[in-house]
Amino acid sequence: MKAFNRTFAAVLIIIAAVFAGTNLYLNKIQGEEGRSYRVEAERAASDIAAAGLEQVDMSRYPTLVSIVGLTEADGQREQEFFEGDNEDYLIRKIDGIYYRFSYQADDRVYQKHIIKIVNLSLAAISVIVFAVLIFIRVRLVGPFYQLQEVPYELAKGNLTAPQKEGRNQFFGRFLWGVDLLRENLEQQKEERMEMQKEKKTLILSLSHDIKTPLSAIKLYAKALSKNLYDNPDRQREIADNINAKADQIEGFVTQIIQASRDDFLKLSVEDGEIYVSQIVHKIEGYYKEKLEFLKIGFQIDKYTDCIVKGDGDRAVEVLQNIMENAVKYGDGHWIRITFDDEENCRLITVTNSGCTLPDSEMPHIFDSFWRGSNTGSSGGSGLGLYICRQLMQKMGGEIFAVSENGEMKVTVVFTKV
Known part of the structure; x- marks a missing residue:
């Protein structure tokens, strides 16, 4: 300001x-x-x-x-x-x-008249300039100045203060988007806290349940070590009991593992319909200049437009994740998007040159937290393709990948309307 x-x-x-x-x-x-x-x-x-x-x-x-x-x-x-x-x-x-x-x-009279006209013209221009500057200050700079602390507060985790709604035609959608972002972050924070609470409760409960069979196993082991059971039938019975308690503990451990592998991301999808061209145009807008800067060849094949089922934003997110992997793990020569139709489905395939992932690792690329041997020093959480599969399945579609002739092909399948 x-x-x-x-x-x-x-x-x-x-x-x-x-x-x-x-x-x-x-x-x-x-x-x-x-x-x-x-x-x-x-x-x-x-x-x-x-x-x-x-x-x-x-x-x-x-x-x-x-x-x-x-x-x-x-x-x-x-x-x-x-x-x-x-x-x-x-x-x-x-x-x-x-x-x-x-x-x-x-x-002289004429010249005075000219001076008067010039001054009036300058005055009119000045009034217009003042009006424009005041308009910019009140309608643009002022509201934006009030927003300068919002990203900082969001970064600190202060998600409680809602953003005031206004009728500003320039920042109305921006303000709405900022407040929506705040609400989403706040909701995700609450969901994470609730999830952590549930997991801690589950772990504490299972830990308590594990103590009972574990105590019995220790008791049986101590009795056997002191030869308290001389009868072979009784010894076999004790061994069976130990095995049963071990199975019980194994079941509890399986529950813990299963709980940790549940849908921890809580991905939500809105059922809807979207044109394929809308998805492709957004991907092209995101990556055309970026790939030109990286000197990576980028080609989008011709296609016939159609309407498919799914959440438009989530569909774009899926293709973005695939494109990012193509940029990160390809050899940087080229990336190509192709289209195909099978039965009542539209297939969109992202192919990149330079696939170095072994065939033995291909079945695991959609697992959560899995990272291939070709990742090297590249950062990542191993969740990208896992999220893509979860989203596509929630939208009634599918995703699969193949490696052929040194090329990685990842295909997403949308159901046509």
Whole structure:
């Protein structure tokens, strides 16, 4: 806001300087042009002195209306001569003869009129500039200034304060999006806390349940170590009991593992319909310039548009994850998107050159937290393709991948409407 205020003040100073400079310049011109008749009268007087009145070319003196001489023989015309018929004139005596130089004096009025018009025009422009600056300050800079702390507060985890809604036509959707982001983050935070609570409760419960069979196993083991059971049948019974308790513990451990592998991301999908072209246009917009900058060839084959079932945003997210993997784990030569139809489905395949993933690892690429041997030092959580499969299955589709001739092909399957 301070930077804008400084800019506003600078604009005011510049406008004031333009006003002052323009008026000084116009007044200077007016002063010079307002005395032009004197200059022309002196030039005409010089011509008369040199060659006589008859030789004067009046076209050379645009501000002079007429030149009239008064000789001593014209004494009866003296009063009329000096009154000048209400004209503006100058009197000059040349070689003993008086000459009246009548001139046009309306140019000063005209020039004042021009100055007035220029000043009014500058004033109108200034008002427009002020109005635009005030509009920018009130409708753009002001609201945006109020939002400058929002990302910082969200980054700190302060998700409680809702963003005020407004009718600002420029930031209305942005404000709505920020508040929606805050609500989603807050909801995810609550879900994570609830999930953690449920998992801790489950682990504590299972841990408590494990203690009972574990105590029995320890008791049986201690009894066997002290030869308290001499009867072989009794020993076999104890061994069976130990095995049963071990199976019970194994069951509890299986529950813990299963709980840890549940849908911890809680991915939500809205059922809907979307044109394939909408998905493709967004992917092209996201990656065309990026891949040009990375010098990776990018090709999208021709296709016929159709409507498919699914969540538009989630469908784009799936293809984004696949594209990111193609950029990250391909050899950087090219990426291609192709289309196909099978029965009532539209298939979209992302192919990248330079697949180095062994065939033995292909069945695991959609597992959660799994990372292939070709990842190297590239960062990642191993959740990208896992999330893609979960989303596609929730949208009634599927995803699969194959490696052929050093190329990775990942295909998403959408159901047509």
